[in-house]
Amino acid sequence: MSYDDRQFTIDVEGEGSLPTAEEVKNLQNFIDDEKNRERKKSMLSLKQMYMLGGMLACLTIVIIVMGVAISQNNKSARGNSRENDVVNFLSDNFADRTALTERDSPQKRAAKWIADEDELKMPLPGSNSYEDAYEFVQRYALAVLFFAWGGEDKWIFNYQFLSGQNACDWNYKYSSEDSDDEFELGVKCNDDKEVDYLFMPGNGLEGTIPGELGLLLAMSHLSLFNNNLIGQLPLQMMYLTDLKFMALEQNALSGSIPDWLGELTNMKFMALGGNKFVGAIPDALIKMTSLSELSLEENTLEGDINVLNQIPSLTRLFLGNNKFHGSIDGSFLRNIQNLRELDLSSNQFTGNLPHHMFNYEILDLHDNDLEGEIPSVERDDHPLQYLLLHNNGFSGRLHNSIANLRSLTRLDVSNNEITGPLPRSISDMEDLQYLYLANNEWDEGPIPQWHNLTGMMELSLKGTNRVGEIPDWIGREMKSLQLLGLDNNYLSGEIPETLGHLKRMEYLLLNQNRLNGTIPETLRHLHQLKMVRMDDNSIGGNANPICADVPPNLDIFTSDCSSTDFKCECCSNCCDDPNSSCNDAKLPENDVSWKHGYPKNQALFSEDLVFQNVGK
Numbered sequence: 028m029s030y031d032d033r034q035f036t037i038d039v040e041g042e043g044s045l046p047t048a049e050e051v052k053n054l055q056n057f058i059d060d061e062k063n064r065e066r067k068k069s070m071l072s073l074k075q076m077y078m079l080g081g082m083l084a085c086l087t088i089v090i091i092v093m094g095v096a097i098s099q100n101n102k103s104a105r106g107n108s109r110e111n112d113v114v115n116f117l118s119d120n121f122a123d124r125t126a127l128t129e130r131d132s133p134q135k136r137a138a139k140w141i142a143d144e145d146e147l148k149m150p151l152p153g154s155n156s157y158e159d160a161y162e163f164v165q166r167y168a169l170a171v172l173f174f175a176w177g178g179e180d181k182w183i184f185n186y187q188f189l190s191g192q193n194a195c196d197w198n199y200k201y202s203s204e205d206s207d208d209e210f211e212l213g214v215k216c217n218d219d220k221e222v223d224y225l226f227m228p229g230n231g232l233e234g235t236i237p238g239e240l241g242l243l244l245a246m247s248h249l250s251l252f253n254n255n256l257i258g259q260l261p262l263q264m265m266y267l268t269d270l271k272f273m274a275l276e277q278n279a280l281s282g283s284i285p286d287w288l289g290e291l292t293n294m295k296f297m298a299l300g301g302n303k304f305v306g307a308i309p310d311a312l313i314k315m316t317s318l319s320e321l322s323l324e325e326n327t328l329e330g331d332i333n334v335l336n337q338i339p340s341l342t343r344l345f346l347g348n349n350k351f352h353g354s355i356d357g358s359f360l361r362n363i364q365n366l367r368e369l370d371l372s373s374n375q376f377t378g379n380l381p382h383h384m385f386n387y388e389i390l391d392l393h394d395n396d397l398e399g400e401i402p403s404v405e406r407d408d409h410p411l412q413y414l415l416l417h418n419n420g421f422s423g424r425l426h427n428s429i430a431n432l433r434s435l436t437r438l439d440v441s442n443n444e445i446t447g448p449l450p451r452s453i454s455d456m457e458d459l460q461y462l463y464l465a466n467n468e469w470d471e472g473p474i475p476q477w478h479n480l481t482g483m484m485e486l487s488l489k490g491t492n493r494v495g496e497i498p499d500w501i502g503r504e505m506k507s508l509q510l511l512g513l514d515n516n517y518l519s520g521e522i523p524e525t526l527g528h529l530k531r532m533e534y535l536l537l538n539q540n541r542l543n544g545t546i547p548e549t550l551r552h553l554h555q556l557k558m559v560r561m562d563d564n565s566i567g568g569n570a571n572p573i574c575a576d577v578p579p580n581l582d583i584f585t586s587d588c589s590s591t592d593f594k595c596e597c598c599s600n601c602c603d604d605p606n607s608s609c610n611d612a613k614l615p616e617n618d619v620s621w622k623h624g625y626p627k628n629q630a631l632f633s634e635d636l637v638f639q640n641v642g643k
Contacts, residue, residue, distance in 0.1 A: 146191030186213030221245035496520035562602030
């Protein structure tokens, strides 16, 4: 009988059982026969005996090793049995089997984790009923989100995800610097231990949104603001019919806005701004009869917005920086009686400014193709606080009745074709903080005596045909000024010493005028300066009042310092140099039409508001 170890190879790829009793008996008979044959063959050489003994030893080792391997294989098989049970349960009711079995998929990893690695060792539900299964299913769904969004190495906070605690405790306690209130970032549940809130803003989430998000059926608040999520909104989200608050802005989500969003009829706050959505606003949104606040800004959406006129519940609507079009007139959005904040900026709207829009609190129509005259304001009880109309084609006069907008804090009509005198009545608008009148066709004249604007923070009169001297009262009365833009005018005389009282000043723009004299010593007190422009004037002497103690944040200081008549050791540009690019329109310091935009994001969809809502 020849030695053939294949006779004793265990089929580990088959049933993987231990050796049978018959196999062990045959092996023992083989060993016994060899021993008998050894005794009978007295002429067997010692060398042959040693060889036979070695063979027997090898056979014994093979049997032992194979037995151990098979035992370990059976143990592994028993472990895989729970994972298989988990996969079968989920695929029968809640998940796609292909995804659950695909190597390294978030679904497979989540199933393996909940089967073998989860410290909680949650038993499989007895049925697929919601009451029996929801805690298990939502734990699985959250695990899928963890693996799909890079929770292992991308997140700033892991919110205790995949810990042995109940999924309702997968959160991070947040305390606001402005209050003693404490909030949960991550997961928050209701009294029935159902996931109610999922707040993961600005946490480095990456990847697509898995359909398993739609398994969190009781969720009412979802905030994934300011992450790196991509792809389209999954169809399974249509099952989140309890959802009231959804903030997905500032990601890279794409595709069209899906029709199924209209099925989320309990939605009150929806923010999809700052993504890559394309196409039109779907008509199905008219079914969102509870929708109060909608942000679609900073996408590539197009078409008209007529469908929104059929959602009378809207109070805040932000559609800026898209490609929407349509004509604005007296009937525009008139069905939305409670609308208070409207942003249609940077679109392609035509038409004019209707009277009823003065009844809003925020109105931003800048960067469109609007024209005509800004209408007179007949009453003084309008709630309008922000009126931003810059970069359009408005013409005619700005009536003195503009002062009837008593609550206005920001007025911007720069870069239009407005004519006539600067309204003296602006002096009566005591709440004004930001006033931009730059680059229109105003009548030539001095800076008006606007003595009551003591709360003014930014004043831009660039290119408004101002003549005469810079009045002393600006420095005495506008103590809160941070930006003073008087450039590109015909102002003459010396820089008033009272400007040195404006200790909050950051941007002082006096260039392209006819100013003379020297820089007053009082300007050494302006330690907050970031930009100073004095070029294209006839200023002499030196810049020591500023350069002797250079403000720490001063990045740009331009003057005519190539001339022997003026010395500046800390200037960034000498603009009388023929090679200077001081007046290159592409330089940001030449575009003083930057504005501090109204705080729509902060007021509407910031996490501060989210936390306030969570605490209620």
